Amino acid sequence: MLEVRDLRAGYGTIEVLHGISFEVKAGECVALIGANGSGKTSTLKAICGLLPVRAGSVTFEGERIDRLAGHVIVERGIAMCPEGRQVFPEMTVVENLRIGAYARKDAEQESDIAAMQDLFPILRERAQQDAGKLSGGEQEMLAIARALMARPKLCIFDEPSLGLAPKIVAEVEATIARIKARGITTLLVEQNSAMALRLADRVYLYESGEIVLTGTSAELRDDPAIARAYLGE
Amino acid sequence: MVEVLQQILNGLTIGGVYVLIALGLTTVFGILGISHFAHGSISMFGGYVVFYLVTQQGMPLAFACLAAMGAGFVLGIAVERLAYRPVRDASPINAFIVALGLTMIAEGANLQLFGADQIVIPTNLQSVFRIGALTLTELRFYIILLTAGLILAMTLYIQRSKTGYAIRALAQNRNAAILMGVNVSRITMLVFAMSSMLGVAAAVMIGALFAIAPGVGEGLAIKGFSVLILGGLGSIPGAIVGGLILGVTEALAAGFLSSAYKDVIAFLVMIIVLLVRPQGLLGKHS
Amino acid sequence: MKSFRTLSKLSALALAAGALLTASPAAAQRELVIGVTDALTGPGAVFGLPQANSVQMAAREINAAGGIRVGTTTYNLRVIQYDDKTNPTEGTNAVRRLLDRDNVKFLLGFCCSGATSAVASFIRREDAVMLVGNAAERAITTQGIPNLFRTRPPADYTGQAAGAFVARQGPRRIAVIGSLEVGLYVQYLDAFEKEFAKSGGTIITKEAFGLRDRDMTPQLTKIRALQPDALLVIGYVEPAAFVYRQSLELGLTVPRFGFTSGSEEQFLRVVTSAQMEGVWDLKPTELTLESASPVGVRFDANYRAAFGSSPSPSAPYAYDQVYVLKHALERAGTVTDTRRIADAIRTATVPPEAVMRYLPVGGQMFDENGQAYTSNGAFQWRNGRWVFVEDLPSDPVDYSKFLRSLRQ
Numbered sequence: 001m002l003e004v005r006d007l008r009a010g011y012g013t014i015e016v017l018h019g020i021s022f023e024v025k026a027g028e029c030v031a032l033i034g035a036n037g038s039g040k041t042s043t044l045k046a047i048c049g050l051l052p053v054r055a056g057s058v059t060f061e062g063e064r065i066d067r068l069a070g071h072v073i074v075e076r077g078i079a080m081c082p083e084g085r086q087v088f089p090e091m092t093v094v095e096n097l098r099i100g101a102y103a104r105k106d107a108e109q110e111s112d113i114a115a116m117q118d119l120f121p122i123l124r125e126r127a128q129q130d131a132g133k134l135s136g137g138e139q140e141m142l143a144i145a146r147a148l149m150a151r152p153k154l155c156i157f158d159e160p161s162l163g164l165a166p167k168i169v170a171e172v173e174a175t176i177a178r179i180k181a182r183g184i185t186t187l188l189v190e191q192n193s194a195m196a197l198r199l200a201d202r203v204y205l206y207e208s209g210e211i212v213l214t215g216t217s218a219e220l221r222d223d224p225a226i227a228r229a230y231l232g233e
Numbered sequence: 234m235v236e237v238l239q240q241i242l243n244g245l246t247i248g249g250v251y252v253l254i255a256l257g258l259t260t261v262f263g264i265l266g267i268s269h270f271a272h273g274s275i276s277m278f279g280g281y282v283v284f285y286l287v288t289q290q291g292m293p294l295a296f297a298c299l300a301a302m303g304a305g306f307v308l309g310i311a312v313e314r315l316a317y318r319p320v321r322d323a324s325p326i327n328a329f330i331v332a333l334g335l336t337m338i339a340e341g342a343n344l345q346l347f348g349a350d351q352i353v354i355p356t357n358l359q360s361v362f363r364i365g366a367l368t369l370t371e372l373r374f375y376i377i378l379l380t381a382g383l384i385l386a387m388t389l390y391i392q393r394s395k396t397g398y399a400i401r402a403l404a405q406n407r408n409a410a411i412l413m414g415v416n417v418s419r420i421t422m423l424v425f426a427m428s429s430m431l432g433v434a435a436a437v438m439i440g441a442l443f444a445i446a447p448g449v450g451e452g453l454a455i456k457g458f459s460v461l462i463l464g465g466l467g468s469i470p471g472a473i474v475g476g477l478i479l480g481v482t483e484a485l486a487a488g489f490l491s492s493a494y495k496d497v498i499a500f501l502v503m504i505i506v507l508l509v510r511p512q513g514l515l516g517k518h519s
Numbered sequence: 520m521k522s523f524r525t526l527s528k529l530s531a532l533a534l535a536a537g538a539l540l541t542a543s544p545a546a547a548q549r550e551l552v553i554g555v556t557d558a559l560t561g562p563g564a565v566f567g568l569p570q571a572n573s574v575q576m577a578a579r580e581i582n583a584a585g586g587i588r589v590g591t592t593t594y595n596l597r598v599i600q601y602d603d604k605t606n607p608t609e610g611t612n613a614v615r616r617l618l619d620r621d622n623v624k625f626l627l628g629f630c631c632s633g634a635t636s637a638v639a640s641f642i643r644r645e646d647a648v649m650l651v652g653n654a655a656e657r658a659i660t661t662q663g664i665p666n667l668f669r670t671r672p673p674a675d676y677t678g679q680a681a682g683a684f685v686a687r688q689g690p691r692r693i694a695v696i697g698s699l700e701v702g703l704y705v706q707y708l709d710a711f712e713k714e715f716a717k718s719g720g721t722i723i724t725k726e727a728f729g730l731r732d733r734d735m736t737p738q739l740t741k742i743r744a745l746q747p748d749a750l751l752v753i754g755y756v757e758p759a760a761f762v763y764r765q766s767l768e769l770g771l772t773v774p775r776f777g778f779t780s781g782s783e784e785q786f787l788r789v790v791t792s793a794q795m796e797g798v799w800d801l802k803p804t805e806l807t808l809e810s811a812s813p814v815g816v817r818f819d820a821n822y823r824a825a826f827g828s829s830p831s832p833s834a835p836y837a838y839d840q841v842y843v844l845k846h847a848l849e850r851a852g853t854v855t856d857t858r859r860i861a862d863a864i865r866t867a868t869v870p871p872e873a874v875m876r877y878l879p880v881g882g883q884m885f886d887e888n889g890q891a892y893t894s895n896g897a898f899q900w901r902n903g904r905w906v907f908v909e910d911l912p913s914d915p916v917d918y919s920k921f922l923r924s925l926r927q
Contacts (some may be wrong), residue, residue, distance in 0.1 A: 048411075049411070058333060074413065082412060102413045243734075243740060247734055349561065351788075370577035370768045443733030443734055444757065446562075484740075486737075491727075492727045496729075
């Protein structure tokens with residue numbers, strides 16, 4: 001479904017992705033793991049059109065998307081739940097959900113909001129509150145629900161566990177597992193490698209802007225390279 | 234008491250016009266972080282166009298206004314595409330300089346095209362309503378109605394429409410808005426178009442109630458920014474509340490304190506508000 | 520860049536052609552350049568533009584009638600005009616440009632007091648003669664500047680006469696609204712108030728407006744609550760017109776007196792004739808058709824023909840300057856010795872071509888202060904026009920002495 005080939009990108013004069021290649025097949029859950037600053041989030045930004053691609057290609061459902069503007073990529077069916085949640089703080093919970101469906105033109109948007117509120121009851125309780133007033137965990141749920149409102153073919157999660165209490169992290173993990181179980185293709189970036197290995201079918205390990213290891217979660221679960229990547233040599 | 238009410242009525246008319254100008258400035262600021270100084274002068278261009286259509290072409294005022302607001306819409310798009318878009322990704326100082334340059338261009342163009350004389354847009358609204366001891370001219374009455382209508386329409390549009398959602402989202406978090414599928418270029422253009430359209434409406438009101446002359450646009454832009462600072466930068470309710478407060482304060486200051494220091498007193502109120510609430514009356518904490 | 524070069528080539532060519540033209544005809548026919556500095560834009564443009572036009576018109580008339588004959592040479596006038604934008608800095612720059620770059624020795628125009636006062640502050644040291652028009656700030660002629668002359672009387676000369684007139688009309692409690700941060704209007708008001716108080720009248724409030732203010736309703740609402748017998752409006756035409764309009768809109772129906780010197784056309788752009796009905800303007804007897812001499816009627820007709828609009832009532836102040844200069848040059852017999860030319864102006868009588876009706880002091884047009892006087896008049900708006908009602912008694916000899924006494 002998504003194929004990334006020799007992707008290079010960077011900020012200013014510094015290149016942070018030195019030729020990244022990976023793919024996500026339909027129905028799969030793929031995780032990108034690795035230490036802080038190894039280029040995982042930059043890869044996601046490049047896919048979503050927030051960071052210009054300097055070389056290489058990104059192909060989605062057989063079509064190149066690496067030269068498209070961000071909003072067009074969303075219309076193609078890729079939704080992202082960004083790092084740090086990034087809900088719209090001065091819009092209410094319902095308004096945040098509604099704008100999640102911004103790219104859609106069908107008539108089922110309101111019923112989808114109800115469906116999201118069934119999935120995340122807290123979003124019904126807090127429906128008319130400003131999103132900025134929610135707790136971190138609630139905001140994470142809102143951000144996930146907002147991404148799902150787009151009815152994406154591919155849903156990307158960027159560091160969903162970052163900065164959350166352990167109890168909430170478990171909740172987030174259960175949520176993503178449920179999304180995966182619905183058959184939505186997911187791409188997950190996660191520092192919490194244990195959680196990533198539990199959720200993903202396949203895993204790519206990043207190190208300084210390159211992929212150094214790949215395999216199924218089962219294969220990599222006990223690979224010492226993973227511990228090394230996080231702890232340093 | 235009658236005098237106080239009369240002064241408030243006086244101030245509401247001009248306050249409404251300030252709101253229309255400030256609404257444009259605040260949406261542009263919210264989305265792009267640009268201080269669009271040329272807004273007043275560009276709006277006045279629309280006012281001059283209405284004057285020309287009414288006096289030279291004999292067009293009825295209402296049609297002329299619609300035509301000029303349409304022209305303002307297109308002009309807003311042109312300003313965004315030709316002046317601000319090229320510097321969108323550059324450092325903020327570039328947009329600042331573009332804004333200053335644009336002000337001079339707009340003022341100069343108005344002077345060249347329409348001359349240095351003041352112009353008054355003619356209306357045949359000459360009657361005066363009297364409610365007890367209060368007086369309100371027909372013209373002011375319609376201006377208050379029209380301003381209220383435009384403010385309401387704009388507020389509903391921002392709060393309810395899909396595009397309104399996009400405008401707010403873009404102002405609150407640009408990247409997240411893109412991830413929702415918001416087309417930044419399109420929305421930015423639209424915001425400029427709507428701002429200029431409201432600006433033209435304000436200019437017509439100024440032109441009918443008072444006069445349009447070189448410098449009036451710049452003065453109005455300064456008042457508009459005062460409203461923004463008073464109400465909170467980028468805040469739409471702030472622009473509405475701030476504009477009305479500024480208008481009424483000016484009238485009360487001139488009426489009860491000193492007409493010589495009308496503007497000074499209005500700015501004094503602004504400074505006091507900023508001392509107590511640096512983010513503006515309805516601004517967000519940052 | 521290329522077109523710019525072509526343009527500069529062209530203009531060089533044009534200059535050369537111009538030089539040829541002026542040099543070629545009969546050797547005795549030469550060109551004399553006079554400079555105009557005036558408010559062509561900005562709030563003073565309502566006075567400045569008609570003044571600048573009047574100078575152009577007078578120059579054309581003089582040229583058509585054979586030019587100025589100085590000794591054996593005949594000069595045709597050429598006018599260079601610059602815009603002072605109603606701004607002292609711009610006015611100073613414009614005059615410096617005329618003196619230093621264009622080598623002009625005769626400066627005319629000067630409608631507005633800010634820019635004029637700035638130029639007056641340094642003109643004494645220049646090899647030039649300055650003729651001031653409509654600018655009414657008193658201090659311009661209290662410094663004894665030997666090469667400066669003014670055709671319009673100072674504001675307080677008129678204010679005094681106006682105060683006496685209003686007192687005779689009956690009101691006792693007057694509310695004033697005006698450009699009270701402008702010196703000349705304050706002087707008018709001071710003289711008015713002193714004279715008005717002599718017959719027991721009082722000024723109950725003084726409200727100010729700025730040059731660019733157009734919304735006077737706050738001030739007028741305050742005035743309305745004070746229930747005055749009459750309103751006195753002193754300021755430029757444009758804000759004054761708004762005062763007249765908004766006073767009626769607020770239901771303030773007391774008699775309205777003013778000191779504005781605006782033409783019918785200028786007022787009617789802002790207010791309706793019905794809203795102006797009955798308003799008094801108490802000012803120097805300037806150009807109005809009823810009060811005009813045959814010279815004035817001709818001036819009005821020629822101006823309309825040349826510029827397609829009616830002249831402002833104060834426009835002839837500048838027109839008369841050109842004829843004052845013409846006669847002085849002919850009497851002095853020089854176009855370069857500015858001291859002799861200034862002397863010739865000081866001792867001149869009123870030129871026959873003058874449109875304004877000057878009151879000579881000791882037989883001469885200008886007094887020892889370089890100041891000329893007209894009579895003052897009461898004009899009233901009746902059915903769409905200013906009607907000259909009566910002369911306001913004023914004594915130029917007495918005022919001239921007072922003006923001399925102010926010199927440091």
